[in-house]
Amino acid sequence: MEGLGIQLAFYSFAAVTIGSALLATMAKKIVNSAFALMATFFGVAGIYGVLGSDFMAVTQIVVYVGGILILLCFGMLLTDRVPDEFRVRSPRRYVGASIAATLTFVGLAWAISGTAWARLPHITDGSAEALPTTALIGNALLTDYLLPFEFASIVLLVVLVGAARVARGGTR
Amino acid sequence: MQQDFLTILMFMLFGAAFVVLNMVAIGRLLRSKTKYTAQKSATYECGEPTFGGAFIRFDIRFYVICLVFVIFDVEVLFLFPWAVVLKPLGWLAFIEAFVFVAVLAVGLAYVWRKGDVDWIPLHGHQAPGARLSEMDAVAAPSSAVTAPSSNPAPVTAAADG
Numbered sequence: 001m002e003g004l005g006i007q008l009a010f011y012s013f014a015a016v017t018i019g020s021a022l023l024a025t026m027a028k029k030i031v032n033s034a035f036a037l038m039a040t041f042f043g044v045a046g047i048y049g050v051l052g053s054d055f056m057a058v059t060q061i062v063v064y065v066g067g068i069l070i071l072l073c074f075g076m077l078l079t080d081r082v083p084d085e086f087r088v089r090s091p092r093r094y095v096g097a098s099i100a101a102t103l104t105f106v107g108l109a110w111a112i113s114g115t116a117w118a119r120l121p122h123i124t125d126g127s128a129e130a131l132p133t134t135a136l137i138g139n140a141l142l143t144d145y146l147l148p149f150e151f152a153s154i155v156l157l158v159v160l161v162g163a164a165r166v167a168r169g170g171t172r
Numbered sequence: 173m174q175q176d177f178l179t180i181l182m183f184m185l186f187g188a189a190f191v192v193l194n195m196v197a198i199g200r201l202l203r204s205k206t207k208y209t210a211q212k213s214a215t216y217e218c219g220e221p222t223f224g225g226a227f228i229r230f231d232i233r234f235y236v237i238c239l240v241f242v243i244f245d246v247e248v249l250f251l252f253p254w255a256v257v258l259k260p261l262g263w264l265a266f267i268e269a270f271v272f273v274a275v276l277a278v279g280l281a282y283v284w285r286k287g288d289v290d291w292i293p294l295h296g297h298q299a300p301g302a303r304l305s306e307m308d309a310v311a312a313p314s315s316a317v318t319a320p321s322s323n324p325a326p327v328t329a330a331a332d333g
Contacts, residue, residue, distance in 0.1 A: 009181070031227075049177035057177070059249055067242040074238050077230040138253030142265045149268070152250060153275040160243040160279035164288055167236045 010050045017043030034073055041065045055134045236288045240280075247276050 020039035027033045045060035141149040215221055254269045283289055 005178075009178075046181075049180075054177070055253065058252070062249055063242070063245055067238075067245045071235070071238050071242055074230060074235045077228070078232060078235055134253050135256045138255075138257035139261075141250070141253055142257060142261055142268055146268060149250070150271055150275070153247070153272040156243050156246060157275055157279045160240065160276075161282055163239045163243075164236055164283050164286065167232060167239055168286070168288070169232075 006050060010047065013043050013046035013050060016040075017047065030076055031073075034069065034076065037072070038065055038069055041069065052131075052133075054132050055137055058134075233288065236283070240283055240288065243279065244276070247273070 017040055020036045020043060024033045024036035024040060027036060041060060041064040045057045045065075048054075048057035048060055250272065251269065254265065254272075258265050258269075
């Protein structure tokens, strides 16, 4: 019963993700694509939740739905194109997009097949229930991985300064 | 742990069902059955009638603000795991996160200094402060000389900004 519920949830979220992703790529209007993308992000967050990755699920909502998508909408509203001209249907774009998509797929497939899923702690000890990861991540970040943690703030600082400068026109 | 997410999912589904049921099913039962006219979907004392499309070009500064927001969004995410383990780890963890936040505070100081978070219009009409000091100068030239020194500051900020 428990396993069936989890499977049902997983396939529902997968269907939402794939369906809305298809909608995002095929929608006539770019605004509709952005809204479909929101459903995609929510679907992925749901999959993270089903798989017991609580921190990733929250990250997905907070950063992608709350931040990246808004940025994307602003990006759309900043261009001087009329809304209907957004879809560029030149063959060169298709080639570039296909290469990018293929590389992403191969990279993800390689990472997924290379991961020892069977050795995850909640599978080896037979509890079949993933533990909350947020505290584990916090512990790791503040003890063993302190340097990457502090380095992340420097990376964010560089990104902030660089992005603000480029967005201002790169002159000041 | 997935049980916790099940609770959230149930909450979201119930919320969505609540809205849809109220607006579609119960609303249909309660609303008057008069015939639809174009007048019914007109704006009724709810502000100005709109004109033009909603697809307008935004000021670039909205985008910069949004970029800054995304950066600090990610910063907050790093602080979630920290907050969970702060008590067991104690003061050392506090200092570590303080350094983390302090480095990003430099970024906030940078965008502040560069005027990205100011809300003085760059072009179009002038800043309120600037207009005020101009009016002073026109109305009473003598008072412009003795005007408080804080007044000209927004003028230069708007010009540089």
